[in-house]
Amino acid sequence: MKEQLLKIQEAAKLALENAHTAAELEDARVRFLGKKGELTAVLRGMGKLSAEERPVIGQIANEVRGQIENMIETKKAAVFMEERQAKLKEETIDVTMAGRKPQMGKRHPLTTVLDEIKDIFLGMGFSIAEGPEVELDYYNFEALNIPKDHPARDTQDSFYITDNVILRSQTSSVQVRVMEQQKPPIRVIAPGRVYRSDAVDATHSPVFHQIEGLVVDKGITMADLKGTLDTFLKTLYGPEAKMRLRPHHFPFTEPSAEVDVSCFVCGGKGCRVCKGEGFIEILGAGMVHPKVLERCGIDSSVYSGFAFGMGLERVVMRRMNIDDLRLFYDNDLRFLKQF
Ligand code: PHE
Numbered sequence: 001m002k003e004q005l006l007k008i009q010e011a012a013k014l015a016l017e018n019a020h021t022a023a024e025l026e027d028a029r030v031r032f033l034g035k036k037g038e039l040t041a042v043l044r045g046m047g048k049l050s051a052e053e054r055p056v057i058g059q060i061a062n063e064v065r066g067q068i069e070n071m072i073e074t075k076k077a078a079v080f081m082e083e084r085q086a087k088l089k090e091e092t093i094d095v096t097m098a099g100r101k102p103q104m105g106k107r108h109p110l111t112t113v114l115d116e117i118k119d120i121f122l123g124m125g126f127s128i129a130e131g132p133e134v135e136l137d138y139y140n141f142e143a144l145n146i147p148k149d150h151p152a153r154d155t156q157d158s159f160y161i162t163d164n165v166i167l168r169s170q171t172s173s174v175q176v177r178v179m180e181q182q183k184p185p186i187r188v189i190a191p192g193r194v195y196r197s198d199a200v201d202a203t204h205s206p207v208f209h210q211i212e213g214l215v216v217d218k219g220i221t222m223a224d225l226k227g228t229l230d231t232f233l234k235t236l237y238g239p240e241a242k243m244r245l246r247p248h249h250f251p252f253t254e255p256s257a258e259v260d261v262s263c264f265v266c267g268g269k270g271c272r273v274c275k276g277e278g279f280i281e282i283l284g285a286g287m288v289h290p291k292v293l294e295r296c297g298i299d300s301s302v303y304s305g306f307a308f309g310m311g312l313e314r315v316v317m318r319r320m321n322i323d324d325l326r327l328f329y330d331n332d333l334r335f336l337k338q339f
Contacts, residue, residue, distance in 0.1 A: 001042065001049070001057050005064045008038050012068045016075045025072065025079055032068055039065060109339045110209065110328055113316045114191055117211060120235045121189045124228065126213070129188040131174035133195070137164050139173040144252040145291050159195050159206075167195035171212035172252060175288075175307055178214060179296035184303050185217040191312070202324045209312035216288065216298065216305030222255070225285055225306035233261050237319070242268060244279050253286025253307055264318060273321070280318050283310035 012032045019025045032038050043061055046054060118128065131139070141153055151157075159167040174190035190212040198204040215224065226245070233241045242262040250256040260281050263274035270276040285308035290300035313325050320339070322328075327335045 001045065001053075002060055004042050005039075005057070005060050008032060008042065009064045009067055011038070013071060016071050019075060020079065020082060022076075022079055022083065025075060029072055033065065033072075039068070106336060106339060108328075108336065109316050109320055109322075110312060112339065113319060114209070114211070114312055116236065117232075117312075117315070118189070118191065120232055121213070123235075124187075124231065126187045126189050129174050129178045129190040129214075130192065131168070131171070131177045131190060133168055133193055134161065135166060135168040135173050137166060139176045140166055140168050140170065143176040143292065143295050144172055145289050145295075146251045150251065157196055159197055168192075169196050170194055170309060171210040172307070172309060174212055175214045175252075176292070176296055179216065179293070179298055184298060184305075185215075186305070187215050187217075189213050200326060202326065205313070205325055205329065207329075208325075210309050211312055213285075213308040214288070214305065215307075216293070216303055218303060220287075220304045220306060222287060222306070225287070225308070228306075229259055229283075229285065229308065236315075237261060237264055240267060242279075245285075248284065248286075250284055250286055252289050252292050253284075254289045256284070256286035259283045259285055259308070261318075265321070273318075282315055282318065283308050285309070 012028065015028045015031065016025070019028050030037060034040070039061070046057060046061075049057060122128075140158075141150070146153065158169045161167070171190050171192050171194060174188075174192070178186060178188055178190070191209065192212075193207055194210050195207055198206055200206065213228075215228070226243070230243050233243050240262070241264075244260040244262075245257040246260065248256045248258040258281055260277075260279035262268040263271060263278055263280055265271050265273040266278065268278040270278045274280050285306065288305040288307050293300040293303060293305065313328060316322065316328075317325065
């Protein structure tokens with residue numbers, strides 16, 4: 001029996017040497033010390049021993065148990081260290097490795113230029129007005145002296161929601177809203193989105209941006225319009241920029257004009273960008289039609305005013321030499337990163 005016990009001790013020693021994980025260690029403990037373990041099995045046979053042998057074997061058995069327990073405790077600490085080392089090795093972070101640069105966002109070119117334009121007009125004493133994009137027919141057309149049979153009302157051009165409600169096709173609707181609410185003197189710009197039922201190509205988009213301008217006061221003349229736009233264009237494009245007015249027709253201004261600015265590439269000589277013209281059209285303008293003033297409750301025999309509307313995309317394209325309007329909306333980082 002004594003031999004058996006010593007054998008168990010030897011076997012336990014060997015098994016523990018080969019245990020490298022907490023699970024293997026636990027297996028070994030169960031195998032030797034557990035209720036159904038080898039040591040317990042031997043001790044069960046003690047009943048058959050004589051009274052003299054029993055205490056001797058009992059002592060040895062206790063010693064063996066103590067030894068095995070000690071070995072397990074010692075090994076436990078070693079296994080714990082071993083496992084921790086392995087885990088640390090696995091989770092090592094190489095702090096000398098180059099990091100990944102976060103991508104920096106940038107302002108969209110339309111935003112950058114719109115902010116510049118706002119600054120210029122704020123500097124001239126204008127304030128900023130807003131109006132809804134889902135607009136009543138009345139503000140988009142009727143009050144602007146655009147009669148029911150005018151081609152601009154064609155469903156081909158405007159998005160109708162109901163007979164009376166449309167997505168505004170021009171920021172001129174804000175002119176009417178401002179004049180209804182404010183008494184002259186009025187000096188506002190109204191930037192915003194407008195919608196037209198156009199197919200997408202390099203120069204058309206069903207959604208684009210306009211910046212409307214409106215000034216109403218006593219004694220406002222065409223000279224004020226020219227002076228304001230000239231100052232604006234020279235500030236935006238540089239002191240060499242020249243302005244040109246061509247007669248035009250808008251139902252809500254009289255007289256009306258289209259306004260060109262000298263080409264920023266050739267300065268007016270004619271080149272590829274301006275298609276040999278030397279000038280580029282950037283806005284529509286005119287003196288507010290007396291009928292429009294009256295409709296908004298402003299006495300046209302006392303007050304006069306001018307208005308203008310420009311396409312933001314067009315201004316930015318010409319300013320930054322961008323030849324395809326779709327680039328503004330594609331969200332292609334290769335394009336957006338250049339600004
Ligand atoms: N609303 C006109 C357009 O969209 C532009 C414009 C605005 C013309 C104000 C005259 C006065 O074409």
